Amino acid sequence: MEIPYIVSPRKDTGLFNSKIAIWLFLASEVMLFGGFFSAYIFLRLGADYPWPERTLPVLPGLINTFVLIASSVTVVFAWAALKMRQWRQFQIYMSITVFCALLFMVLKGVEYNVKLHHQAVRLDDYSIIEGHLGYEMEDGELVLDHNGKKIEENMIRLEVVAGDKITFSSVRFHADWVEELIAEAAYSGAKLSLAANITGDENKADQGKVHFKKGTPLSVDLLKKIKAVHLEARAHNAELRTRALRQEWVVAKKENPGKKDWELSEGVSIDVNALNPLLLTELGTAAFAIDGTAELLFKPRNVKEGQESSRLRDDTVIQGKLMESPMVFHNVDAIDFQHLVMVEEKKGISPEKAIENSWLMKNNEFVREAWAWHLQRVEQLKKKLIDRHGYKKDSDGNLTDVPKREPTHKELYRIGWKDLAEKGEEQFKIELSAAEKGKENFMGPNYKARGEDTFPELSIPREEIRFAAKFAPAWNTYYAIYFTMTGLHGLHVIGGALVLAYYLFFGRKMYLENPEWLANRVEIGGLFWHFVDLVWIFVFPILYLM
Amino acid sequence: MADSIEAIQKSKKTYLMVFGALLVGTVLTVLVADPPEFLYWLDVGKHGFDKYDAIVGLMIATTKASLVALIFMHLNHEKKAIYWIFVNSLILCAIMFALLFLAKYSPIFDRFFYHQ
Numbered sequence: 055m056e057i058p059y060i061v062s063p064r065k066d067t068g069l070f071n072s073k074i075a076i077w078l079f080l081a082s083e084v085m086l087f088g089g090f091f092s093a094y095i096f097l098r099l100g101a102d103y104p105w106p107e108r109t110l111p112v113l114p115g116l117i118n119t120f121v122l123i124a125s126s127v128t129v130v131f132a133w134a135a136l137k138m139r140q141w142r143q144f145q146i147y148m149s150i151t152v153f154c155a156l157l158f159m160v161l162k163g164v165e166y167n168v169k170l171h172h173q174a175v176r177l178d179d180y181s182i183i184e185g186h187l188g189y190e191m192e193d194g195e196l197v198l199d200h201n202g203k204k205i206e207e208n209m210i211r212l213e214v215v216a217g218d219k220i221t222f223s224s225v226r227f228h229a230d231w232v233e234e235l236i237a238e239a240a241y242s243g244a245k246l247s248l249a250a251n252i253t254g255d256e257n258k259a260d261q262g263k264v265h266f267k268k269g270t271p272l273s274v275d276l277l278k279k280i281k282a283v284h285l286e287a288r289a290h291n292a293e294l295r296t297r298a299l300r301q302e303w304v305v306a307k308k309e310n311p312g313k314k315d316w317e318l319s320e321g322v323s324i325d326v327n328a329l330n331p332l333l334l335t336e337l338g339t340a341a342f343a344i345d346g347t348a349e350l351l352f353k354p355r356n357v358k359e360g361q362e363s364s365r366l367r368d369d370t371v372i373q374g375k376l377m378e379s380p381m382v383f384h385n386v387d388a389i390d391f392q393h394l395v396m397v398e399e400k401k402g403i404s405p406e407k408a409i410e411n412s413w414l415m416k417n418n419e420f421v422r423e424a425w426a427w428h429l430q431r432v433e434q435l436k437k438k439l440i441d442r443h444g445y446k447k448d449s450d451g452n453l454t455d456v457p458k459r460e461p462t463h464k465e466l467y468r469i470g471w472k473d474l475a476e477k478g479e480e481q482f483k484i485e486l487s488a489a490e491k492g493k494e495n496f497m498g499p500n501y502k503a504r505g506e507d508t509f510p511e512l513s514i515p516r517e518e519i520r521f522a523a524k525f526a527p528a529w530n531t532y533y534a535i536y537f538t539m540t541g542l543h544g545l546h547v548i549g550g551a552l553v554l555a556y557y558l559f560f561g562r563k564m565y566l567e568n569p570e571w572l573a574n575r576v577e578i579g580g581l582f583w584h585f586v587d588l589v590w591i592f593v594f595p596i597l598y599l600m
Numbered sequence: 601m602a603d604s605i606e607a608i609q610k611s612k613k614t615y616l617m618v619f620g621a622l623l624v625g626t627v628l629t630v631l632v633a634d635p636p637e638f639l640y641w642l643d644v645g646k647h648g649f650d651k652y653d654a655i656v657g658l659m660i661a662t663t664k665a666s667l668v669a670l671i672f673m674h675l676n677h678e679k680k681a682i683y684w685i686f687v688n689s690l691i692l693c694a695i696m697f698a699l700l701f702l703a704k705y706s707p708i709f710d711r712f713f714y715h716q
Contacts, residue, residue: 068679077682081689088693092700099700107649112630119626127619130672134608134615439647442640462648584672591664594626595657599633600649 061570076578080585083546087589090539094596097531104392106532107464108599111165113495115598118161119590125154126587129554129580136573141565148558148576151583155551161496162544166537168498173208174529175381175514175522180394181412183512184471186501188384199351200241207382209351210359210516214239214344214374219249221341223369224281229274231368235350236272244346246272252280254335260287265337272342280340287334294332298324350374354381354522379516385501385509387471389414389421395467405467413518420510427477428469435461471499471509478508536597543593546586553579618671625664632656 058064059071067074098105128150135143174184190197190205199205214220220235239246248270254260265283270276299322306322350372358365363373391409398408414421436457443458475494478484484504486494494500501509527534557576564572633653635642645652670676675686 067681069681074681074685077685081685084686084689085692085696088696092697095697096700108634112634116626116630120623123619123622123626126668126672127615130615131612134612137608138605459643459647462646465648581673584668587672588665588668591668592658592661595629595633595661599629599657600654 182390184388242348249343
């Protein structure tokens, strides 16, 4: 069967059909991305924290813009070549287009990778530290955990001693974590077993029945059995209760003919005491005791820690002492007081005082030193702005002592990695080649070359931490919308590149049979590709430059 | 639709010019947003990001986008049906942006919840 209107235009629209189709699709895409841009404005206007302006590296974004624009040009050239029946030219231009798409995705990947390995922490007083976490070392060697893996210095440590109990929720327990716990305890030479017999409650149908014996070793299988007994009891009990309640309603209706349900409902209830001896015991939790001392490590996101007992995300309660579990940065590359200043100014406290009283300034020599250095630089910047732009005039045209231009909030209260790098260069006479500096614009600071003096170690006690995350969507709404928009755009790049690559590698047969059809296909693919470029034209300035 | 070979040859020149314009526009956006030392007078408005930067940046972006849409996507000489589709999507997009106002000025919630 021949597909109609793939080469010749339809009379009523004057177009071949696929063109109408792609434009309908692009129209829906315009609205999709429009929705995200409007979400961006919404998040930015409503942000309750200093919006991270110009926080992304501009150079990779700029190069990516060039790459996409270039590919847009080559794709129309490829189409023009097909129109003129120049297969070789088409191949060349289309290859460049596909290559540009690949290059774009590689650069994007590098950018994402740097973000997802960069740690940030917001302290209790809203000051922010950025950098990289290290791994636990002892005598210059890495400490390994029970799996033989390096231990990131951002773990919650709990010490459990003989007799301490770990209580699992029989429906919510996470099997992988249970196995992890068993292995971790075994690594310290300790075993977990049922702390007491699990028996039927008094005054229940299964009164006195021993469901599980004390001392049974902990295993996922055992927990699954407990869960099965629990769920069975629950189903059994629910059925009895429902039946009893139904019976009550039947009686109530019979006794009060003509009355509405809502008039009766308050008086209808089941006699729990009468029902109790028929019910089975529900085993909501199961407590296991440990027979030795063990140190358990948990990722901060998986545990709500407490001094005496902590709770995992799967509702496992661990009785045990919270040990010192600081978050240790090995390369601090930014100190940010913007949020702190914002919060304290609302309380009427001046920025200088707020920063002076922050935990970091009180407890860390490096931060004090960096801040003093930063203040000098701010003074220089203020002077420079006054020299260039002068002072404001009042309504009578007289000069006031208010400068026309002042440093931004970010310049005043944030010490970024470039500032720290400059400070390091000045103080420790560190010199990097231009090539290395160029690389830093893509990959972030070169910690090895610049050394621990420039980007030092900093340890933050657990109780000072308000929130910690990688520079991932979790960190703040800016990164959430950044990953959403660029991620969705990246998917479009991949999709478009696949289609164009298909024309490039599998188009020869169609070119020989019906070249105009292939030209039309390339035009359609090209239209989508231009749209992808068009979206990036807005994404780049909005996310990278504003 | 540029269909004759001569017309396509001719439009190739236009494409190259648009390419140049897009590159210049991109560089300009970056320069305006974050002017280097010797171009400090490009920093309009306040020092750092402000509404002027946003307006200038978005104006350049819109110009670039229009060039792409008009020349590369051939919207400068298209059939009616396509304008219909495209313009309608833009209108719906504008409505979605207009909904943002509800975030600040909500005629429903303000009156009933705050007794104003």
